[in-house]
Amino acid sequence: MSFDNKRRSGGKPLHKPSGRPGGKPAGRNFDRKPDPVRQLRRDRDDDFAFRPDDEGTVFIAGRNPVMEALKTNENLDTIFIEKGQTSGSMAKVIALAKQAGCPIKEVTTQKLDAMAGGTSHQGVVLSVSAVPYAEVEDILAKAEEKGEKPFLIIADDIEDPHNLGAIIRTAETAGAHGVIIPKRRGVGLTAAVFKSSAGAAAHIPVARVANLASTVDELKKQGIWVYGCDMEGQTWCQVNFDGGVALVIGSEGKGMSRLLKEKCDVMVSLPMCGEITSLNASVAGGIIMYEVARQRLGLQAAAPRD
Numbered sequence: 001m002s003f004d005n006k007r008r009s010g011g012k013p014l015h016k017p018s019g020r021p022g023g024k025p026a027g028r029n030f031d032r033k034p035d036p037v038r039q040l041r042r043d044r045d046d047d048f049a050f051r052p053d054d055e056g057t058v059f060i061a062g063r064n065p066v067m068e069a070l071k072t073n074e075n076l077d078t079i080f081i082e083k084g085q086t087s088g089s090m091a092k093v094i095a096l097a098k099q100a101g102c103p104i105k106e107v108t109t110q111k112l113d114a115m116a117g118g119t120s121h122q123g124v125v126l127s128v129s130a131v132p133y134a135e136v137e138d139i140l141a142k143a144e145e146k147g148e149k150p151f152l153i154i155a156d157d158i159e160d161p162h163n164l165g166a167i168i169r170t171a172e173t174a175g176a177h178g179v180i181i182p183k184r185r186g187v188g189l190t191a192a193v194f195k196s197s198a199g200a201a202a203h204i205p206v207a208r209v210a211n212l213a214s215t216v217d218e219l220k221k222q223g224i225w226v227y228g229c230d231m232e233g234q235t236w237c238q239v240n241f242d243g244g245v246a247l248v249i250g251s252e253g254k255g256m257s258r259l260l261k262e263k264c265d266v267m268v269s270l271p272m273c274g275e276i277t278s279l280n281a282s283v284a285g286g287i288i289m290y291e292v293a294r295q296r297l298g299l300q301a302a303a304p305r306d
Helices: 063-072 089-100 109-116 136-145 161-173 191-196 212-221 258-263 281-297
Strands: 057-061 076-082 104-107 124-129 151-155 178-182 206-209 225-235 245-249 266-269
Touching: 057 063, 057 109, 057 191, 063 076, 063 089, 063 124, 063 191, 076 089, 076 109, 089 104, 109 124, 136 178, 136 206, 136 212, 151 161, 151 212, 151 281, 161 178, 161 191, 161 281, 178 212, 212 225, 212 245, 212 258, 225 258, 225 281, 245 281
Parallel strands: 076 104, 151 178, 151 245, 178 206, 225 245, 225 266
Antiparallel strands: 057 124, 076 124
16 A cells, blocks of 8 residues: 655645655555453342453443444444433334344443443443454555545643544544554554544544554555644644644643654644633644645635725
């Protein structure tokens, strides 16, 4: 696979990263080691207990997120419903579960609270065993299948599950082909993340890699340009996002890691006009994601009034 990374403005590149290898690489070195698969044991309802050591299991909480996950019909284990809750939108949840062949168990509110880990569950929790994190190559293949230049989001050490969920949600709606997160730092695809994404995590691939820096190097070999969200950089609306794009969003407190910042081709900033000098990571990322989407859709900015 080869992607054109040429930026043009009047026939001339806007910027050129140093040391970018050209052409198709002999091979890719994306992290392809699968995560250990740990199946959630099928316990009886009267002895079920949440085990945080079942790291291959994700609990999805909330009626709308559960319905979105059931529609995908992938890696479903068991749906847990609060006893006596069978009317209203819960009836639709139950119907979707039966259609997907997903076992249904009625449990107490206390057991749902334990599984949801503090997330508002609205009387229903779905257990998804061994969530299949995508590979980076799967994300690139998705872009190629759609005949589009790759558009990836790299979440660098995002610790707040609500932030990561919001980033995933915005990435999906802005037309990104996938999200990349680190294995050892930041939050994973927890119940809180899935709920915060409003079910978007069921529709966009999320890859988890051991080393973000080396992954960035491999993306560059594919002709993808790496843009970093930072306080110091080019104004977001003056940056040309033509071609393959990998947008790095730093953590809430520390921002991007030093190594990733050094590997970015272009730093992108947003003007701060008030007393507060920073934005929430998901908000800043969302603004820039939609600038990428605007340029890809060929939408023109409003002309100044006479």
